[in-house]
Amino acid sequence: MLEWLDPLALARWQFGLTTLYHFLFVPLTIGMALLVAILQTAWVRTGTLKYLHLTRLFGRIFLINFAMGVVTGIVQEFQFGMNWSDYSRFVGDVFGAPLAMEGLLAFFLEATFIGLWIFGWDKLPAKLHLLSIWMVSISTAMSAYFILAANAFMQNPVGYQINEMRGRAELTDIGAVLTNPVVLASFPHTIFASIMFAAVVIVAVAAYHLSRGQYDDTMRTALKFGGVVNLIAFAGVAISGDQLSLVMVATQPMKMAAAEALYETAGPASFSLFSLGTPDGSNEIFSVRVPYLLSLLSTHTLTGEVEGINDLQAQYAEQWGPGDYTPIIWVTYWAFRWMIGLGALAALISAVGLWITRGGRRPAGWAWKVAIWAAPLPMIASLVGWIFTEMGRQPWLVFGLMKTEDGVSPNVTGLEVLISLVVFTIVYGALAVVDFRLIKRAAIEGPKEWEQHSDPDAVDPQKLATVY
Amino acid sequence: MDLAFLWFVIVGFFFVGYFVLDGFDFGVGMSLPFLGKDDTDRRQIINTIGPVWDLNETWLIVAGAALFAAFPYWYATLFSGFYLALLLILVALILRGVSFEYRHQGRSPQWAKRFDLMIVVGSAVPAFLWGVAFANIVQGTPIDEAGNYTGTLFTLLNPYGILGGLATLLLFFTHGVQFVALKTDGELRERARALAGRSGIVTIVVAAAFLVWTVVAHLGVDHAPLIAAFAAAAAVALIGATVANRVGREGVAFTLSAVTTLFAVATILAALFPNVMPSTIDPAFSLTIENASSSQYTLEVMTWVAVFMIPLVLLYQGWTYWVFRKRVTRASIPVGAAH
Numbered sequence: 054m055l056e057w058l059d060p061l062a063l064a065r066w067q068f069g070l071t072t073l074y075h076f077l078f079v080p081l082t083i084g085m086a087l088l089v090a091i092l093q094t095a096w097v098r099t100g101t102l103k104y105l106h107l108t109r110l111f112g113r114i115f116l117i118n119f120a121m122g123v124v125t126g127i128v129q130e131f132q133f134g135m136n137w138s139d140y141s142r143f144v145g146d147v148f149g150a151p152l153a154m155e156g157l158l159a160f161f162l163e164a165t166f167i168g169l170w171i172f173g174w175d176k177l178p179a180k181l182h183l184l185s186i187w188m189v190s191i192s193t194a195m196s197a198y199f200i201l202a203a204n205a206f207m208q209n210p211v212g213y214q215i216n217e218m219r220g221r222a223e224l225t226d227i228g229a230v231l232t233n234p235v236v237l238a239s240f241p242h243t244i245f246a247s248i249m250f251a252a253v254v255i256v257a258v259a260a261y262h263l264s265r266g267q268y269d270d271t272m273r274t275a276l277k278f279g280g281v282v283n284l285i286a287f288a289g290v291a292i293s294g295d296q297l298s299l300v301m302v303a304t305q306p307m308k309m310a311a312a313e314a315l316y317e318t319a320g321p322a323s324f325s326l327f328s329l330g331t332p333d334g335s336n337e338i339f340s341v342r343v344p345y346l347l348s349l350l351s352t353h354t355l356t357g358e359v360e361g362i363n364d365l366q367a368q369y370a371e372q373w374g375p376g377d378y379t380p381i382i383w384v385t386y387w388a389f390r391w392m393i394g395l396g397a398l399a400a401l402i403s404a405v406g407l408w409i410t411r412g413g414r415r416p417a418g419w420a421w422k423v424a425i426w427a428a429p430l431p432m433i434a435s436l437v438g439w440i441f442t443e444m445g446r447q448p449w450l451v452f453g454l455m456k457t458e459d460g461v462s463p464n465v466t467g468l469e470v471l472i473s474l475v476v477f478t479i480v481y482g483a484l485a486v487v488d489f490r491l492i493k494r495a496a497i498e499g500p501k502e503w504e505q506h507s508d509p510d511a512v513d514p515q516k517l518a519t520v521y
Numbered sequence: 522m523d524l525a526f527l528w529f530v531i532v533g534f535f536f537v538g539y540f541v542l543d544g545f546d547f548g549v550g551m552s553l554p555f556l557g558k559d560d561t562d563r564r565q566i567i568n569t570i571g572p573v574w575d576l577n578e579t580w581l582i583v584a585g586a587a588l589f590a591a592f593p594y595w596y597a598t599l600f601s602g603f604y605l606a607l608l609l610i611l612v613a614l615i616l617r618g619v620s621f622e623y624r625h626q627g628r629s630p631q632w633a634k635r636f637d638l639m640i641v642v643g644s645a646v647p648a649f650l651w652g653v654a655f656a657n658i659v660q661g662t663p664i665d666e667a668g669n670y671t672g673t674l675f676t677l678l679n680p681y682g683i684l685g686g687l688a689t690l691l692l693f694f695t696h697g698v699q700f701v702a703l704k705t706d707g708e709l710r711e712r713a714r715a716l717a718g719r720s721g722i723v724t725i726v727v728a729a730a731f732l733v734w735t736v737v738a739h740l741g742v743d744h745a746p747l748i749a750a751f752a753a754a755a756a757v758a759l760i761g762a763t764v765a766n767r768v769g770r771e772g773v774a775f776t777l778s779a780v781t782t783l784f785a786v787a788t789i790l791a792a793l794f795p796n797v798m799p800s801t802i803d804p805a806f807s808l809t810i811e812n813a814s815s816s817q818y819t820l821e822v823m824t825w826v827a828v829f830m831i832p833l834v835l836l837y838q839g840w841t842y843w844v845f846r847k848r849v850t851r852a853s854i855p856v857g858a859a860h
Contacts, residue, residue: 116622117622117623117626119622120575120618120619120621120622120623121619123575123578123618124614124615124618124619125615126582127578127581127582127585127611127614127615128611128615130582130585130586130589131585131600131607131611133589133600134585134589134596134597134599134600134601135600135601135604135607135608136601138597138598138600138601138669139597141589141593141596141597141600142593142594142597142668144593145589145590145593145594145596145597145815146593146815146816146819147819148589149586149589149590149591149593149596149815149819150590150819150822150823152586152589152590153583153586153587153589153590153591153823153826154826155586156579156582156583156586156587157583157586157826157827157830157831157834158826158830160579160582160583161576161579161583161834161838162837163579164575164576164578164579165576165837165838165841167575168571168572168573168575168576168841168845169572169841169844171571171572172571172572172845173572173844173845176844176845177844216816221593223815223816223818223819224815224816224818224819224822225818227822462597462601462604462669463667463669464601464602464669464670464671465601465604469604469605472605472608473604473605473608476608476612480612480615480616484615484619487619487623488619491623491626494626519571520564520568520571520625520853520854520855521564521567521568521571521621521622521624521625
């Protein structure tokens, strides 16, 4: 077998690519379902037409995106068994339960009510129809909870015991798995990040139309709504992120050390904003550092001691035997910074944008462009956040229990994984182009086609229902 | 009752749900070139499953997750073993799913045609491969001592596997065409009924061959009469569906083809019992309900979830079908590009 046809490396690439790709659609679905539900609630309660127009416009973007989230999600579930069968055998007893709960409690609900919402405008009473989008929103959040609980088990295994005879982890406490401290922090972190993601899309669409001077009243409302939501969500992301780093220090100190490229244990520890030198930070030439900040983030004290990579590596080697227990430092170091930096930049742009458009002011043309081009920022921040948290878990697949190399399917050849990797790359690539174009077109069209609904009392539900 | 056995039944139930529901989606998709004379026809056909295809496909996700939770070893062996077949199914499901959504967004007839083709292929490939997969599970596959499948994609394409694939392909096709007859009006409805009548005959022949082969192959087991009874029930329901279609009872015909699927899956599960994936290398390597299942505690937790959730799920899904109970008329399809 050719050396580059390494099933392990290819399976890891495939998981990384398909998961990140799936996560392009998931957060927009989670965030947009909630924001559309809020907009539709405003329409139902006030009868003000602009809320209906915005519900329809962003509902349409939500739908184009939603189909991709669904179909790429099936790949995620199948992939555990296809590429990671030994992992599935080892953790299935624990890991399968939240996945099955996700299906039974969340996916069915989501799929049912999404159908009712899209096609039910003319078939359900207004309030029941409104309830449908809220059910979709609630079920997307529920599904996020269960899958993050499953992921949390990989970061910080709890509620299990090892059955030596079967060679597997067995569930002993489902409550512990579902209240893993990691999921309690990663859930709000993910949800708020998803809301940011959707909010900046709303801001970008509004900015596009305002820059062209069209739909002024409606789009001002959208701009303000998106901007304010983005700021609130950013506060949520920051607070939950802070909580998540405390949990990380307690459960996966190596990940925190790798996030900072902190080789030697230090207290007080400073936080480097960026550094020049070797990419993995092992030989630093120049860096901009904020004193005490890493101690503050890791321990909530100014001088708390933060364990360094070298000490942890020595400890782990003693505990689990010789081996390399260090993730790829340059990946974790830079991913951590890009995540925080891009998220903060998106919030800053919203804050400035709200200020310069206050009271109906019209900013210079470039300001609108900034708002439009800022749309991908929370998306990229979310993706590098996942790269950070999953690469930071390496070399473990399940922290302390199973290494990544031991989880791969032993009977699947490198060629088979390569075939599927190539197929997914081509299919996903082509669909991304189509999906992006359709979303862009819907965004540019704006609420135009619903101008027919100009009298709030005479909105015809027949004309609202979607027909494929 | 033994919880592992209960979950064997529950997983079977989810697959029945998946095959009955997404089964008619597949048939509806495959029927496009046969029934759709113009674009309005094709849109009418697609809109019969518009509000529900996503929901129906979710049954697969739930079936897969239930398999993972209740029988991790079965899940691991099956999914890593049938690797390329599942890859084909996944790609087909992806192309089919996005095509429903994207088809009506375009502005040119070529655009719609391209997505129609993807709907047809994306429906036919899984309809065939699910049959191949389940036939091979029953027949047994080369599984080694560690529980790993040692064959290739072509190992699956043996006569019994291909017959199983053709049986599901035809069954889902007829089931879906029956659904079109049930959910549309006018000339399209008549054409669908006529087609369901013709394809029903072919389906009976192929499905009967598959069922007889399955029964004969398992004559030696203790519960052979049960397998035969399930197979007979499937055959009777299928013949009944074709008769009901002929006399114009579309609802009865559709229900009976769903019952056919139910008993076909029951036949397969009964033929499997007590194994879940028999090994052709050595019976000692076979995965069984007992050795492939999760721990008692996990099964207890999952049973509580299932007991509470399944009735609720059936209730609100049934309600959805009731909301969209009306036929999709030709007049309901707007002229020109939709939104």
